[in-house]
Amino acid sequence: MYGKGLRPLSIATVAMLALSLSLVFFYAPLDGDQGFIQKIFYLHVPLAIVALVGFVVGGVFAIAHLRTNNRKWDAYSYVAIHMSVIFGVAVLVTGSIWAKASWGHWWVWDEPTLVSFLIVFLMYATYYPFRYAIEDPERQARYASVFAITAGAFVPLNFMAVRMAQSLVHPRTFGTANGGLPGEMMLVFLCCLATMALLWVTLVKFELTAKSASGQVKRLRRALDAPTPGAASRIAPEVS
Amino acid sequence: MTSSRAAFAAILAKDLRSELRTLQSLPAMALFSVTTFVIFRFGLDRTQLSGSLAAGVLWATLLFAAVLGINRLFVAEREEGGFDAIRLAPIDRSVLFSAKAAALVIYLLALELIAVPIFALFFLHDLGGLLPLALILLLADLGLAATGTLISSMAVNSRARDLLVPLVLLPLVVPLMIAATGATEPLLALGGPGYHRFGTWLMVLGLYDLIFGLVGYAVFDFLLED
Amino acid sequence: MLSLLAATPALPLDEAGKYVAAAFIVFMVLLVVYVAIMAAKLQRIERELRELAGFAEQRKQEEQREEVSA
Numbered sequence: 001m002y003g004k005g006l007r008p009l010s011i012a013t014v015a016m017l018a019l020s021l022s023l024v025f026f027y028a029p030l031d032g033d034q035g036f037i038q039k040i041f042y043l044h045v046p047l048a049i050v051a052l053v054g055f056v057v058g059g060v061f062a063i064a065h066l067r068t069n070n071r072k073w074d075a076y077s078y079v080a081i082h083m084s085v086i087f088g089v090a091v092l093v094t095g096s097i098w099a100k101a102s103w104g105h106w107w108v109w110d111e112p113t114l115v116s117f118l119i120v121f122l123m124y125a126t127y128y129p130f131r132y133a134i135e136d137p138e139r140q141a142r143y144a145s146v147f148a149i150t151a152g153a154f155v156p157l158n159f160m161a162v163r164m165a166q167s168l169v170h171p172r173t174f175g176t177a178n179g180g181l182p183g184e185m186m187l188v189f190l191c192c193l194a195t196m197a198l199l200w201v202t203l204v205k206f207e208l209t210a211k212s213a214s215g216q217v218k219r220l221r222r223a224l225d226a227p228t229p230g231a232a233s234r235i236a237p238e239v240s
Numbered sequence: 241m242t243s244s245r246a247a248f249a250a251i252l253a254k255d256l257r258s259e260l261r262t263l264q265s266l267p268a269m270a271l272f273s274v275t276t277f278v279i280f281r282f283g284l285d286r287t288q289l290s291g292s293l294a295a296g297v298l299w300a301t302l303l304f305a306a307v308l309g310i311n312r313l314f315v316a317e318r319e320e321g322g323f324d325a326i327r328l329a330p331i332d333r334s335v336l337f338s339a340k341a342a343a344l345v346i347y348l349l350a351l352e353l354i355a356v357p358i359f360a361l362f363f364l365h366d367l368g369g370l371l372p373l374a375l376i377l378l379l380a381d382l383g384l385a386a387t388g389t390l391i392s393s394m395a396v397n398s399r400a401r402d403l404l405v406p407l408v409l410l411p412l413v414v415p416l417m418i419a420a421t422g423a424t425e426p427l428l429a430l431g432g433p434g435y436h437r438f439g440t441w442l443m444v445l446g447l448y449d450l451i452f453g454l455v456g457y458a459v460f461d462f463l464l465e466d
Numbered sequence: 467m468l469s470l471l472a473a474t475p476a477l478p479l480d481e482a483g484k485y486v487a488a489a490f491i492v493f494m495v496l497l498v499v500y501v502a503i504m505a506a507k508l509q510r511i512e513r514e515l516r517e518l519a520g521f522a523e524q525r526k527q528e529e530q531r532e533e534v535s536a
Contacts, residue, residue, distance in 0.1 A: 130398075130408055133399045135398075143397075150452070157451060161444055
């Protein structure tokens with residue numbers, strides 16, 4: 001039963017969201033250098049951290065799939081990666097807005113975290129055409145798990161490489177590092193981080209529940225010998 | 241019971257012999273590289289390259305030429321039942337991964353033996369950086385082979401085979417390219433070879449090779465399951 | 467950390483507000499779009515369940531008719 005904890009989870013998420021937004025706009029002190037723009041930081045960075053952790057979690061689920069051969073882990077892996085890709089879109093767009101506000105350009109190659117995130121995002125975006133290209137569903141699940149594991153190993157390596165590629169002559173950063181955050185800002189940041197993590201978990205559960213419901217409908221259909229409507233989705237793994 | 245080492249040697253030898261006899265991938269890769277250099281000469285309107293431009297042209301060309309070879313790596317296995325043979329043989333299946341990756345490294349080295357001198361002929365006026373470049377080429381080839389073999393083995397069983405390799409492989413080798421070009425750029429600098437952060441980039445390359453070699457070796461078994 | 471941003475002038479509040487608002491709006495829009503897509507999926511599930519329920523009832527009626535006639 002996938003929908004079991006969904007109600008308390010979503011209530012908790014909404015509560016945290018309200019709390020975090022209030023903290024960001026009513027409690028957090030105004031940043032000396034960036035001014036009001038800095039508020040985007042509370043949105044952008046937690047989204048990024050949760051997305052990246054989500055990718056790694058997708059890899060962990062993939063390992064579980066390969067070890068147990070239970071297809072439900074493949075579905076978990078798929079949904080985890082799916083959600084992180086969506087969060088990734090939000091990261092890139094909010095990052096771009098922040099860049100425009102801070103630097104006047106919609107995109108800056110100087111910011112290693114943003115560039116590295118773009119590469120990770122591009123890589124996980126290939127997850128869908130990759131799955132689509134493999135017809136046999138069992139093989140597709142297996143290969144997708146291999147992809148998720150390889151990609152999960154890739155994420156930290158990529159961040160390291162991109163960060164190193166930054167020229168030491170022009171150290172321009174957004175100062176996205178958490179080091180040196182004053183206490184109140186840190187509190188608000190952690191609150192936002194927890195909120196985004198909760199949101200991710202809630203939405204993943206939500207999607208798995210919807211998938212499960214579809215799976216039950218298909219199962220019912222088969223039990224009743226009813227005719228099936230069009231072709232099933234080729235890439236989304238089923239949950240039953 | 242065949243030992244893994246014997247199996248490794250056998251698969252590698254078969255692959256190299258087959259390539260020498262049919263000459264499918266190597267000439268294409270080499271020719272592609274040379275033609276691409278010519279295109280860059282006109283595209284950039286330069287007859288001399290140095291520093292970051294030289295590194296970029298060289299590595300981008302080598303990468304795309306490598307993709308040609310990677311695309312064809314498992315085709316023979318697919319068409320002639322090599323995968324089934326490995327499944328039935330009483331050996332560790334990951335041997336196929338290491339043997340194929342080793343073959344790919346050899347192809348890449350052969351490619352570079354042809355392409356890099358021609359690149360130097362076309363664009364470089366100072367050959368001092370070429371010897372340390374060989375070390376970078378070797379390390380990068382190892383990483384490219386590990387990732388390329390992994391992706392190729394999956395792509396060969398899919399529909400859009402030739403599209404899948406470039407699509408999935410390219411983002412995966414970005415850290416490799418960053419390290420390779422980062423190390424190459426000062427080597428091909430205008431005033432003579434420099435070694436700015438050479439050791440660090442070598443370390444990144446080595447780390448990449450290690451991680452993806454291990455990952456590839458570990459997961460390859462699951463790819464061969466029926 | 468923040469002292470590294472020596473070159474960034476702080477935007478005046480009305481200008482800055484637009485960017486911050488834009489970022490939060492993007493977030494909200496993505497969230498709502500996701501909910502809308504899930505709503506569409508839910509609709510489809512409801513429709514299929516309705517169809518299957520009708521199918522099952524129909525079959526039940528046919529079986530009862532067969533039993534009566536047999």
